[in-house]
Amino acid sequence: MRIVVLAGGIGGARFLRGLKSAVPDADITVIGNTGDDIHLFGLKVCPDLDTVMYTLGGGIHEEQGWGRAGETFAVKEELAAYGVGPEWFGLGDRDFATHIVRTQMISAGYPLSAVTEALCDRWKPGVRLLPMSDDRVETHVLIDDPEGEGGRRAVHFQEYWVRLRARVPARAIVPVGAEQAKPAPGVLEAIAAADVILFPPSNPVVSVGTILAVPGVREAVAGAAAPVVGLSPIVGDAPVRGMADKVLAAVGVESTAGAVARHYGADLLDGWLVDTVDAEQTAGVTAAGIRCRAVPLMMTDTEATARMAAEALALAEEVRA
Amino acid sequence: MRIVVLAGGIGGARFLRGLKSAVPDADITVIGNTGDDIHLFGLKVCPDLDTVMYTLGGGIHEEQGWGRAGETFAVKEELAAYGVGPEWFGLGDRDFATHIVRTQMISAGYPLSAVTEALCDRWKPGVRLLPMSDDRVETHVLIDDPEGEGGRRAVHFQEYWVRLRARVPARAIVPVGAEQAKPAPGVLEAIAAADVILFPPSNPVVSVGTILAVPGVREAVAGAAAPVVGLSPIVGDAPVRGMADKVLAAVGVESTAGAVARHYGADLLDGWLVDTVDAEQTAGVTAAGIRCRAVPLMMTDTEATARMAAEALALAEEVRA
Known part of the structure; x- marks a missing residue:
């Protein structure tokens, strides 16, 4: 089937x-x-793909539901010591390695689908995991901002979800780039x-x-x-x-x-x-x-x-x- | 003075x-x-600049002489689990953060000298640390290789020094790119x-x-x-x-x-x-x-x-x- x-x-x-x-x-x-993908610290992070891969591959932090089990945070602490953020996104050391490999492969010219396949070679999730698109799509959320154009401001979905904890009303959801994506x-x-x-x-x-x-x-x-x-x-x-x-x-x-x-x-x-x-x-x-x-x-x-x-x-x- | x-x-x-x-x-x-700088995992690593910065800034691994004190190696272990090397270069988690910040700034268009100054903002080495050049210079070492052109082969200095432990004769030292560097x-x-x-x-x-x-x-x-x-x-x-x-x-x-x-x-x-x-x-x-x-x-x-x-x-x- x-x-x-x-x-x-x-x-x-x-x-x-x-x-x-x-x-x-x-x-x-x-x-x-892949609409919630985000570039952090120059690295391409694919939270949803990784959550599927880690969960099915046995590497997930079970209670949290995302990120790696047994995670440590030395890199993040060091980045903060350099004054480099955002601090609200919880990237652990083990997780960082995934993003480093992904970013290196993408820089070398591989599409995200090929990169995802390569990462899954390790995790063996037991499913074929495809990104919806190899093209960049980024979900933005329009929120109220008196200083913004028309009283609104667009934030990356991760900023809305993780930093703001969805505590302010979302006025619109815009999958930026989706129309051009294949x-x-x-x-x-x-x-x-x-x-x-x-x-x-x-x-x-x-x-x-x-x-x-x-x-x-x-x-x-x-x-x-x-x-x-x-x-x-x-x-x-x-x-x-x-x-x-x-x-x-x-x-x-x-x-x-x-x-x-x-x-x-x-x-x-x-x-x-x-x-x-x-x-x-x-x-x-x-x-x-x-x-x-x-x-x-x-x-x-x-x-x-x-x-x-x-x-x-x-x-x-x-x-x- | x-x-x-x-x-x-x-x-x-x-x-x-x-x-x-x-x-x-x-x-x-x-x-x-900066001739021993090397790109690893898509990140720019400047071993000599960092050794000076960490040593004078109080972050060095004293016994080793390079790398960070209290270092951990989660990222490196994960990279190895993905089959991504080289494994012979010992990048720790704390050290990785330095290279992530540096690479991100260089990708954003900052010259290495400005990046080094920014990194030193944290470490406060008490000296003004300048890279010899903002241009890429890479020291290569010519070693014997029966299969190489003219019986020789060029390896990156770090490969000669760290992987080969300088155990084979160096036939020539070539600072590639030096002639064009400013x-x-x-x-x-x-x-x-x-x-x-x-x-x-x-x-x-x-x-x-x-x-x-x-x-x-x-x-x-x-x-x-x-x-x-x-x-x-x-x-x-x-x-x-x-x-x-x-x-x-x-x-x-x-x-x-x-x-x-x-x-x-x-x-x-x-x-x-x-x-x-x-x-x-x-x-x-x-x-x-x-x-x-x-x-x-x-x-x-x-x-x-x-x-x-x-x-x-x-x-x-x-x-x-």
């Missing part, structure tokens, strides 16, 4: 671990969000050849939404022969993890499991899973033309997540039948 | 610590060798304005020799109003430290305190200090037109080194008088 997953960071990575556990023999291609080699081919396409409970705006913003990807998913099934990142009207509600508000979408499904729309989604606490929302989703089922959606451990993945695959099977 | 010192790495740095201790109020400009801003001015110019017991070929190979520097030193006094890096026919004898052989110079003085020549040197064990060599040096004195030249601690520096300054005074 060929499964394609459009994944963001922590939520996507944890879902993938459950999916691998549910269907160990499946051929899984992950299309990873899907990375293999992305469209994987979507076209898929037996199932899954949207994990990743952020629908800044993770899955950014991947879909790369010209050709949304069309490929919408036109794919395979059923497309998503899992709600909102449980009981609040994000399971992260701050998805903040960026949903920016695109005028309510923070409910049903509203996220309708935001994706029936042209993309064939099936949608909501949590059992949101069972009353299934009718509205079904009315929008998306087959919907309520199942437990808390990724408390790999077993629970594997059951979620199995439910998603079962729903896909039901759609296909 | 304005003192200019042409310095290599460990020997130069330790000498400078003694010099600062001997004349704490002197205005010291260090012209540092002295860094301030270098010629400092030499012209100096009250004393010192050659510490650094390597006469690959450290001081490389600095002198930058067009204009040798001429400036030779034509300077200030007395030029050097200290022999060879004591009892062997290098005090390092493997100076290996590269002296490549330029056809005997490994003796007297031969090194004559290699520099009376057009450059006004005075030369040899160790007391080499007292018999003073006559030959004097005959070459260089004032010579035998004093203890082992840099066993800062006090002993300060006495050496004071002897050098006294000899300069004697030359001047």
Whole structure:
């Protein structure tokens, strides 16, 4: 079974671990969000790709959900001693090595997709991990700023998410460069050849939404022969993890499991899973033309997540039948 | 008193610590060798400049003589786990931060001299540290290689020194790029304005020799109003430290305190200090037109080194008088 997953960071990575556990023999291609990539200290950092790679490769800091297990911070402390920041982005020593290798390869002319493949040679994540694009796409968030043009200012998504902790309202989400970006080699081919396409409970705006913003990807998913099934990142009207509600508000979408499904729309989604606490929302989703089922959606451990993945695959099977 | 010192790495740095201790109020400009600079992992590494900066700034690994005290090696281990080398060059985590800052600034368009000044803002070495040039100069060593052109092969100085431990004969030393290099801003001015110019017991070929190979520097030193006094890096026919004898052989110079003085020549040197064990060599040096004195030249601690520096300054005074 060929499964394609459009994944963001922590939520996507944890879902993938459950999916691998549910269907160990499946051929899984992950299309990873690179809109949150950032250049720090002259190095190219790909937080979502690395979170997937480290999580599936056994190197992740489990409690934190991102970064490396057993991490140390000598480089960061030294950079701070030089007065070189930002200090709000937590790059550890082990993590730095990944970014050094990546930056060196990119400087040598390799596209990000080839670099990601090379990094995965070490981590062996058990999936084929593709960046959504080899081109630079950078998600910016418009926030209020009395001194900015039109009372607004654009900040890098990481600055909004990590430094500001999404504490100020996001007025708009702009995937800068997306319009000019091309899907990375293999992305469209994987979507076209898929037996199932899954949207994990990743952020629908800044993770899955950014991947879909790369010209050709949304069309490929919408036109794919395979059923497309998503899992709600909102449980009981609040994000399971992260701050998805903040960026949903920016695109005028309510923070409910049903509203996220309708935001994706029936042209993309064939099936949608909501949590059992949101069972009353299934009718509205079904009315929008998306087959919907309520199942437990808390990724408390790999077993629970594997059951979620199995439910998603079962729903896909039901759609296909 | 304005003192200019042409310095290599460990020997130069330790000498400078003694010099600062001997004349704490002197205005010291260090012209540092950059011929052993190397690009590793996409980062610009300046071993000699850093050794001076760390030594005078209190960050050096004392026993080792290079690198940082309390160093850890997480980044290097991770790079090795990615299969990315070379593994023979010992970059620690703290040290990596220096190279990351430097590389980021150079990529942003700053010349090495400005970068070095910025790094020294943190370390406060108590001297003005100038790279010999902002241009790339890379010392290569020709070694025997049956498969190479003409039975020879060029390796980067660091590869010869660190990886090969200078165990194979050096057939020639080539400061690649030196002919096109310009002295860094301030270098010629400092030499012209100096009250004393010192050659510490650094390597006469690959450290001081490389600095002198930058067009204009040798001429400036030779034509300077200030007395030029050097200290022999060879004591009892062997290098005090390092493997100076290996590269002296490549330029056809005997490994003796007297031969090194004559290699520099009376057009450059006004005075030369040899160790007391080499007292018999003073006559030959004097005959070459260089004032010579035998004093203890082992840099066993800062006090002993300060006495050496004071002897050098006294000899300069004697030359001047």
